[in-house]
Every structure is written in C-alpha cells, then in structure tokens.
Amino acid sequence: MTEKQILRKKILDMIEKNSRIAISEIAVMLGEDELAVANELKALEDEGVICGYHTMIDWSKTSLDAVSALIEVRVTPQRGQGFDSIAERIYKYPEVQSVYLMSGAFDLMVILEGKTLQEVAQFVSSKLSAMDSILSTSTCFILKRYKDHGTILAAKYEDIREPVTP
Amino acid sequence: MREPVSKKTAAIKPSGIRKFFDIVQEMDDAVSLGVGEPDFDTPWHIRDEGIYSLEKGRTWYTSNAGLKELRIEICRYMKRTQGLDYDPLTESFVTVGGSEAIDLALRAMVDPGDEVLIPQPSYVSYEPCAVLADAKPVIIELKGKDDFRLTADALRDKCTDRSKVLIMPFPNNPTGAVMELKDLEAVAEVIREKDLYVVSDEIYGELTYSGRHVSIASLPGMRERTIVINGFSKAYAMTGWRLGYAVGPENIMSQMIKIHQFAIMCAPTTSQYAGIEALKNGDEDVAMMREEYDRRRRLLLHEFADMGLPCFEPFGAFYAFPDISGFGLTSDEFCTRLLREEKLAVVPGTAFGDCGEGYIRISYAYSMDDLKKALERLRRFISKL
Ligand SMILES: Cc1ncc(COP(=O)(O)O)c(C=O)c1O
Numbered sequence: 001m002t003e004k005q006i007l008r009k010k011i012l013d014m015i016e017k018n019s020r021i022a023i024s025e026i027a028v029m030l031g032e033d034e035l036a037v038a039n040e041l042k043a044l045e046d047e048g049v050i051c052g053y054h055t056m057i058d059w060s061k062t063s064l065d066a067v068s069a070l071i072e073v074r075v076t077p078q079r080g081q082g083f084d085s086i087a088e089r090i091y092k093y094p095e096v097q098s099v100y101l102m103s104g105a106f107d108l109m110v111i112l113e114g115k116t117l118q119e120v121a122q123f124v125s126s127k128l129s130a131m132d133s134i135l136s137t138s139t140c141f142i143l144k145r146y147k148d149h150g151t152i153l154a155a156k157y158e159d160i161r162e163p164v165t166p
Numbered sequence: 167m168r169e170p171v172s173k174k175t176a177a178i179k180p181s182g183i184r185k186f187f188d189i190v191q192e193m194d195d196a197v198s199l200g201v202g203e204p205d206f207d208t209p210w211h212i213r214d215e216g217i218y219s220l221e222k223g224r225t226w227y228t229s230n231a232g233l234k235e236l237r238i239e240i241c242r243y244m245k246r247t248q249g250l251d252y253d254p255l256t257e258s259f260v261t262v263g264g265s266e267a268i269d270l271a272l273r274a275m276v277d278p279g280d281e282v283l284i285p286q287p288s289y290v291s292y293e294p295c296a297v298l299a300d301a302k303p304v305i306i307e308l309k310g311k312d313d314f315r316l317t318a319d320a321l322r323d324k325c326t327d328r329s330k331v332l333i334m335p336f337p338n339n340p341t342g343a344v345m346e347l348k349d350l351e352a353v354a355e356v357i358r359e360k361d362l363y364v365v366s367d368e369i370y371g372e373l374t375y376s377g378r379h380v381s382i383a384s385l386p387g388m389r390e391r392t393i394v395i396n397g398f399s400k401a402y403a404m405t406g407w408r409l410g411y412a413v414g415p416e417n418i419m420s421q422m423i424k425i426h427q428f429a430i431m432c433a434p435t436t437s438q439y440a441g442i443e444a445l446k447n448g449d450e451d452v453a454m455m456r457e458e459y460d461r462r463r464r465l466l467l468h469e470f471a472d473m474g475l476p477c478f479e480p481f482g483a484f485y486a487f488p489d490i491s492g493f494g495l496t497s498d499e500f501c502t503r504l505l506r507e508e509k510l511a512v513v514p515g516t517a518f519g520d521c522g523e524g525y526i527r528i529s530y531a532y533s534m535d536d537l538k539k540a541l542e543r544l545r546r547f548i549s550k551l
Pocket residue numbers: 166202262263264265266289335338339367369396397398399405408409410
C-alpha cells in the first residue's frame with residue numbers, strides 16, 4: 001500500500017467506528033496535518049467511498065415497534081441485465097434496508113424493516129412475490145440482535161480492572 | 167512468642183502504589199489513569215484455545231519447563247523478531263508471568279553481597295527481588311534530560327568489583343522510554359568491559375512507536391550474558407493468565423528451571439495452550455492494539471502540551487511520565503490532591519524509585535472516551551494550581 005492508501009485506510013477505520021469524531025482529533029491521533037486529513041475526507045466523500053454518516057440505533061430499546069427480516073430471494077436473471085434490474089425494482093422500496101447479490105443457494109438477500117410482522121408479511125406477499133422474475137422467497141425474522149456493525153449490543157463496556165496497579 | 171517474620175522480609179518497603187489504591191477504593195466516582203495493564207480483552211481466538219484445552223480435559227501439570235510446542239513458538243518468536251537462535255529445550259522455559267522470571271533470574275545468579283544494578287524509575291519488583299536474593303541493589307538514576315535512557319557513563323559510574331547483574335528495564339514502565347540501537351551499543355560496551363550479566367525485561371517489547379524494539383541480547387557478545395524476560399501480559403492483553411518466559415544461555419536457564427521446578431512446578435496449563443495460539447496467530451491483534459495505543463499516545467501528548475504540562479515523548483509501553491516539578495508540589499502531594507480534588511487517580515513517579523520525584527505516571531491503557539474524561543479532570547486541576 002502507498003502512504004496515501006494507508007492514511008485513507010486509517011481515516012476510514014476511525015470514522016467507521018465514530019462518525020462524529022472531529023477532523024482535528026483524527027489529525028492529532030494519526031500524527032497528520034489537519035488540512036491533509038480534511039482534504040482526504042473530502043476526496044473520500046466525492047469518490048463515494050464514504051456514502052453517509054449514519055447512527056447506529058438499537059430500536060428494540062425504544063418503545064417504538066420495529067421488526068426486521070432477512071429475505072432470501074431466488075430469481076430468474078434477465079437477459080442482458082443479469083440481476084441488476086430486478087434488484088433495482090426491489091431496492092427502490094424505502095422499507096428495504098439492504099439488497100445484496102449472493103453466491104449460494106439463493107440469489108438476492110433483502111433486508112427489510114417494518115413496524116410489525118404483518119407489515120413485513122404484507123410486503124413479501126403482495127410486492128415481492130408478485131414480481132415476475134421472482135421464483136421463491138424465504139423470510140427469516142430477526143428475533144434478537146447481539147452484535148451489529150461490529151458493535152456488541154448485548155453488553156455494555158465496563159472497566160472492571162483494579163484501578164491502580166504497578 | 168518469637169518474632170515470626172524474617173528481618174529481611176520485614177525490611178522491604180510496601181509498594182508506593184498501595185496507598186492510592188486504598189484511597190480510590192473508598193471513592194465511588196473516582197476515575198483512574200493508574201492501571202498497569204491493557205484495557206483490551208484477550209483476543210477471542212486466544213481465549214478460545216484456552217477454553218478448548220479445558221474442554222479436552224488438558225487439566226494436568228505440564229513439564230516443569232512448559233509445553234514443548236510453546237517453547238518452540240517462543241524461540242521462533244525470538245528468531246523472527248530479533249534474529250536470535252535459542253534451543254527450545256535447553257535455552258527457554260515458561261514462567262508464571264514475567265514477574266516470576268525476574269525473581270528467578272536474580273536468585274539464580276547472585277550470591278550474598280553481589281551488586282545488582284537497577285536503573286530507576288522502573289518497575290517495582292526489581293529492587294525487592296534483588297534484596298530477597300541477598301544481593302545489594304545499586305540504583306542508577308535515569309534522567310529526564312536523557313529521555314530516561316540508560317547512558318554508558320551513568321552505568322560506568324555505578325560499577326564496582328561486586329557488580330554482577332544489570333537490569334535492563336526497556337521499554338520502560340513508568341517512563342515509556344525506549345533504548346535504540348545506538349543507546350544499546352554504548353551500554354553494551356561497558357557491560358562487556360565490566361563483565362556484567364544482563365536481565366533484560368522486554369515485556370513491553372511489542373509496544374514501541376518509533377521503530378521496532380531491539381533486544382540487547384542481539385548485540386555482539388551479549389547473547390551469552392543476557393537473560394531475556396518476556397511475557398504475554400502486555401502484548402496480547404493477557405495479564406490474568408499469568409504467563410511469561412525466559413530465554414538465555416543454558417547454564418543459567420537450567421538453574422532457573424531448578425528453582426522454578428521446586429517453587430512453582432509449572433506455569434498454568436490452560437494459559438500455556440492459549441499462549442501457543444497467541445504466538446502463532448496473534449501478530450495482527452498486537453498490531454491493532456499497538457496502533458490504538460499509538461493514537462491515544464498522540465492525543466495524550468497533544469493534550470499535555472495544550473494544558474501546559476511538560477512531558478518528554480515516550481516511545482514505548484503505554485505510559486507517559488509528565489514533569490510536574492513546576493507546580494511546587496511533590497509527586498505525592500500532586501497525586502493525593504488530584505485524587506481528593508478531582509477524583510482522578512494517577513501514580514506518583516516516586517512509586518518507581520526516589521528519582522521519580524517531580525514526575526507522575528499516566529497510563530493510556532484506557533478507552534478513548536475514558537481517557538478524554540480523565541484528561542479534562544487533569545486539565546481542571548492544573549489550571550487551579
Ligand atoms: C516492566 C514490567 N515487567 C514485568 C511485569 C510483570 O508482568 P507479568 O508478570 O504479568 O508478566 C510488569 C507488569 O506490570 C512490568 O510493567
């Protein structure tokens with residue numbers, strides 16, 4: 001890796017874990033010039049490497065209703081377009097969180113978020129399964145999130161070391 | 167009744183850290199920058215090997231010197247990091263932490279009245295271990311102006327006809343100082359000239375931030391007079407596993423193993439299995455932790471400069487050793503008041519030798535959030551002085 005690639009990787013690692021970190025702080029921690037970091041961040045945004053600065057929320061800790069489902073979808077690819085056009089038809093729905101093309105026993109993995117089980121079921125039966133090229137779907141509801149995006153949700157970090165040691 | 171306690175034991179001063187520990191224990195909302203161990207958990211694949219060994223029922227003693235496979239990995243590590251060849255069977259063995267190895271090395275090498283040269287500020291156990299081995303500890307004061315490195319002159323000054331062993335405590339706890347090749351070369355010349363043996367405590371050898379650590383054993387003529395002590399506590403975040411090792415010439419190793427065999431039997435078996443995994447597949451974890459410490463180290467130094475706290479740049483371990491002599495307080499007063507007034511625990515430099523006066527040890531083995539919170543308290547305290 002070139003020096004620039006290493007710096008980019010380091011910046012990305014840092015903001016992936018904490019998107020609210022100040023540019024000045026990144027610069028201090030990496031021992032880099034603040035302007036250099038700002039420029040690199042701008043470039044990463046322009047190139048679409050950084051696609052947004054989102055917040056990780058554990059909705060199950062709120063009083064709001066939320067269910068998520070992973071839906072395995074088998075489709076017939078279309079001539080000339082492969083899976084792209086069917087994927088697009090799916091991902092245009094705002095309730096669809098993610099769509100991935102997969103290797104293995106099925107083709108598309110669709111992650112869906114809804115308020116209730118019924119809402120998700122409704123989407124699968126009336127929207128998804130009704131699309132022409134879709135052969136089958138298999139819906140798995142998420143019951144509990146233990147870890148998401150590298151963050152363990154189940155346990156909170158607690159420093160239980162002896163406070164003063166040699 | 168007769169006095170139950172030996173004079174030798176009774177004469178040993180309790181650790182200067184104890185007092186702060188006791189005060190912190192009484193407070194419920196104290197924040198600490200006083201730990202001497204990593205904040206990371208042991209990497210999971212290493213823990214998993216320990217668990218697996220228990221599941222397989224590997225709950226017996228190992229040979230006194232430790233599992234052969236672990237000793238082979240230890241020697242491979244010495245080869246790949248320092249280019250040094252050691253025979254796993256006769257020139258290496260596994261201990262209960264670096265702590266045990268320090269004790270054994272001194273006991274195996276000194277006779278009553280022999281002098282052990284101990285550079286200070288340094289880790290708390292060298293001096294008492296020397297005393298318990300009936301040696302005479304001779305302190306070499308390291309200086310802030312030398313970035314707390316050991317110089318050839320400082321060593322030569324303290325050498326006498328009875329000098330036998332030099333402790334080499336680098337990368338250093340509490341100062342964070344390292345010895346670079348040129349520094350080691352200068353010191354090695356005196357060591358060879360005065361025919362000293364060296365106990366090199368390289369427990370922080372993986373945690374350096376300005377080039378790789380160089381072992382003094384890798385210098386010409388040094389391998390045969392050096393015992394290298396290392397362990398898993400700091401590099402792999404494995405303090406609780408109590409696992410370390412010593413490598414060195416067979417004539418000394420065999421005597422150390424003899425004491426180890428009678429006093430300890432063997433290092434914990436579960437930990438030894440985990441240790442094999444650490445040395446085989448742990449390099450990436452170490453690199454990740456080193457990188458994280460380095461970021462905190464830079465943040466810390468930046469904050470110190472910003473709050474007007476002078477500090478030389480530490481290139482090793484996970485400590486900084488700022489100079490507080492300008493505030494008109496002793497180290498002990500500074501730390502006691504910091505604890506009482508801001509509920510922040512740090513360790514006075516004097517806990518690591520009298521020449522630590524005027525300094526405090528700040529550990530950055532804390533999450534970035536905790537570190538920032540603690541530094542706010544330090545800043546507030548300093549602004550009031
Ligand atoms: C310089 C130094 N040497 C040795 C040790 C002992 O480490 P362990 O016995 O856990 O290997 C420590 C622990 O704090 C240390 O700081």
